[in-house]
Amino acid sequence: MNHHFVSMGTVVSLSGDLPERATSAVENAFADLDERFSLYRPESEASAIARGDLPLTRASQEMRGAYELAQSWRVATEGAFTPQRPDGVLDLSGVVKAMAIERAGTVLDEFGATHWSVNAGGDVLTRSAGDAAPWVIGIVDPSDRDALLTQCRLGPDARAVATSGIAERGEHIWRIGADDTFAQVSVVAPDIITADVLATAILAGGRHCLELACRTWSIEVIAVTRSGSIFATDAFRTTRPATR
Amino acid sequence: MSTRSKTAVLLASAGVLAAGWQIGTAQGQTTALSTDTATTTTETTTATPTATPTTTTPTTTAPTTTATAETTPTTSASASTSGGATGTFTGATASNRFGTVTVTVTLKAGSITDVSAKATIYEQKSARYVNMALPTLKSEVIAADSADVSNVSGATYTTSSYLTSLQSALDKAGR
Numbered sequence: 001m002n003h004h005f006v007s008m009g010t011v012v013s014l015s016g017d018l019p020e021r022a023t024s025a026v027e028n029a030f031a032d033l034d035e036r037f038s039l040y041r042p043e044s045e046a047s048a049i050a051r052g053d054l055p056l057t058r059a060s061q062e063m064r065g066a067y068e069l070a071q072s073w074r075v076a077t078e079g080a081f082t083p084q085r086p087d088g089v090l091d092l093s094g095v096v097k098a099m100a101i102e103r104a105g106t107v108l109d110e111f112g113a114t115h116w117s118v119n120a121g122g123d124v125l126t127r128s129a130g131d132a133a134p135w136v137i138g139i140v141d142p143s144d145r146d147a148l149l150t151q152c153r154l155g156p157d158a159r160a161v162a163t164s165g166i167a168e169r170g171e172h173i174w175r176i177g178a179d180d181t182f183a184q185v186s187v188v189a190p191d192i193i194t195a196d197v198l199a200t201a202i203l204a205g206g207r208h209c210l211e212l213a214c215r216t217w218s219i220e221v222i223a224v225t226r227s228g229s230i231f232a233t234d235a236f237r238t239t240r241p242a243t244r
Numbered sequence: 245m246s247t248r249s250k251t252a253v254l255l256a257s258a259g260v261l262a263a264g265w266q267i268g269t270a271q272g273q274t275t276a277l278s279t280d281t282a283t284t285t286t287e288t289t290t291a292t293p294t295a296t297p298t299t300t301t302p303t304t305t306a307p308t309t310t311a312t313a314e315t316t317p318t319t320s321a322s323a324s325t326s327g328g329a330t331g332t333f334t335g336a337t338a339s340n341r342f343g344t345v346t347v348t349v350t351l352k353a354g355s356i357t358d359v360s361a362k363a364t365i366y367e368q369k370s371a372r373y374v375n376m377a378l379p380t381l382k383s384e385v386i387a388a389d390s391a392d393v394s395n396v397s398g399a400t401y402t403t404s405s406y407l408t409s410l411q412s413a414l415d416k417a418g419r
Contacts, residue, residue, distance in 0.1 A: 140398030165399025
């Protein structure tokens with residue numbers, strides 16, 4: 001079964017075994033977070049903080065929780081991931097979508113779903129039933145978004161994949177040469193928040209952050225530079241080192 | 245030292261440096277790890293110079309900060325009629341605090357056809373990162389089998405760009 005809806009400026013696709021009424025509960029989970037955290041809604045709590053009308057210390061527990069989460073990731077990634085926009089405005093959208101996906105997953109679990117996927121704008125969390133085939137997720141080729149660069153399999157130990165890229169911002173100019181800043185980074189992780197945050201952090205922090213992330217977390221990564229070079233951990237490679 | 249030899253040394257040094265950096269995070273026990281030949285080929289393609297064939301013995305000393313690579317012919321090194329040496333030359337194994345590196349250069353009629361580096365690192369844990377320290381070829385990346393793919397991960401699409409996305413196509417197909 002398949003269901004999709006619009007939230008947070010993108011489209012959320014649900015598939016797998018989806019119990020009746022579970023889909024509307026998932027929609028509500030997304031809507032609740034969007035209502036509080038959207039900077040596009042003038043009436044949201046996040047907008048009140050951005051305007052300076054509401055100090056963070058007096059914000060809701062949910063807002064402060066998201067802020068703490070984002071700050072802890074900022075420290076863990078040595079600043080590569082940050083909840084602050086360049087203009088200084090607090091922007092928690094980097095964790096809020098992942099929080100919504102995670103919450104959607106909890107809702108599906110609570111409704112008794114055993115095999116499902118939630119895909120919000122290209123960030124995917126899955127639950128695999130023991131006997132079912134693992135979820136196979138295609139990863140978009142940043143140089144041709146109608147094609148797939150590669151794929152990954154998600155199972156109980158690696159339930160999530162998230163991709164960050166510059167393609168959507170119209171910066172897909174492929175330069176010839178040694179430009180090794182990343183154009184697209186995909187991270188497979190045990191949970192969606194780790195996957196999403198680290199994909200963003202590596203895109204922003206480059207090779208240094210890539211090294212840090214690979215050494216610190218149990219993740220698989222495939223990153224494509226603006227000049228088209230590919231950096232990939234073993235799960236994405238056909239060739240493995242001779243001796244391990 | 246001939247231009248060709250210098251080039252070989254330069255490339256060997258580059259190989260040593262690249263491989264040295266590649267193992268840049270290891271400490272602890274020894275784990276053998278071969279670098280990816282195809283990856284090295286990529287490097288070679290970028291760096292392959294037009295070698296001037298001259299007749300000199302292919303014995304050089306690499307002036308590198310990372311390692312001293314004494315290149316000695318290990319296989320049929322010979323000066324061909326065109327004047328360039330042919331053969332595979334393996335440098336001395338250099339070690340640093342991360343592990344050891346051995347660089348091999350293959351020449352054909354004075355032109356470098358291949359450079360490979362064999363690295364030994366001291367810690368298994370670093371292997372995952374080591375493998376991605378150098379770029380890989382697109383042909384070495386696992387291809388997507390669209391018949392199996394149920395979802396697509398990519399940079400966040402907007403509500404309108406979703407309509408033309410691969411994910412939209414999968415949703416329509418009820419996958």
